[in-house]
Ligand SMILES: O=C(O)CCC(=O)C1=CC=C[C@@H](O)[C@@H]1C(=O)O
């Protein structure tokens with residue numbers, strides 16, 4: 154549909170050591186060569202802070218907050234999780250600046266396949282959760298969820314195994330991937346992934362924290378004859394160098410998310426430079442942010458796996474009407490800008506004055522980090 158984006162590094166060009174692709178990624182807003190960084194006042198001029206109720210607990214929460222911004226190129230989302238500090242949040246703000254003040258790069262496909270996402274629910278609830286997504290080619294099952302104070306949630310390993318097996322029973326043909334969010338020790342990961350070998354997992358996402366442990370688990374599984382591919386998520390989006398996991402050969406594929414990686418162009422450049430198959434996933438964004446994920450998935454030259462972008466199905470309400478939810482297992486590509494939020498949904502979901510103040514403060518702090526990069 155379109156020619157390659159010049160912002161993407163050329164994978165055919167090896168880096169200085171002759172082996173690895175060049176590490177250069179598109180600059181963040183405000184940095185030399187990047188798009189201009191709007192002022193805080195400009196960013197906040199039309200901002201609306203919202204809270205979306207969820208139909209099921211996910212990542213320990215039943216409500217998701219976000220700040221929606223409006224720039225000349227369209228609507229944008231800034232929704233770092235509450236525990237994220239200014240530095241990590243600055244990449245989320247960079248993604249919002251791209252969406253609202255620059256626009257997304259052009260798509261090469263019209264629609265993207267998505268997976269259903271099953272939070273750490275009991276096996277008896279799996280059917281209900283899956284119903285919200287409709288027919289899908291793939292399912293992600295959350296495992297290894299911890300209580301806020303530490304320790305696995307009730308049911309532990311047995312509940313995780315039962316949840317995955319229930320999905321397989323209900324959807325014998327679907328691809329099933331699990332996501333442990335770095336919640337297992339290496340021994341637990343080896344034990345659980347060996348137990349689940351008969352399910353034929355599509356891949357296991359971040360079974361353990363870090364890069365070296367991921368590489369060890371991957372190697373040890375092979376030695377045991379377990380062929381489950383290993384995907385890196387936190388080892389991409391939370392490391393200083395998002396390419397380190399690929400350079401270390403620690404994963405078979407990478408998970409990429411637009412907000413945590415600083416925008417569609419940056420995420421696409423990371424995929425190109427990593428040289429590994431990629432899965433585009435959501436950051437539990439509202440439909441505005443999800444459209445950014447769909448823009449990335451629609452822009453990538455190759456999309457070998459269904460995307461974790463069906464998460465609007467976990468919300469009881471959303472800012473766009475109709476919400477950016479999967480239909481027949483796919484989401485439409487949004488083009489170069491996000492869908493317009495529905496004004497009545499914004500009124501219904503907006504936070505009070507104190508909530509707005511907290512979000513404005515988070516924008517200021519993240520902005521200060523980006524402004525510092527630009528010198
Ligand atoms: O990939 C999916 O199916 C849904 C998105 C998803 O799992 C996540 C969204 C937001 C925060 C993360 O804890 C989580 C993930 O780890 O991938």
Ligand SMILES: [Mg+2]
Nearest residue numbers: 332334358386
């Ligand atoms: Mg993950």
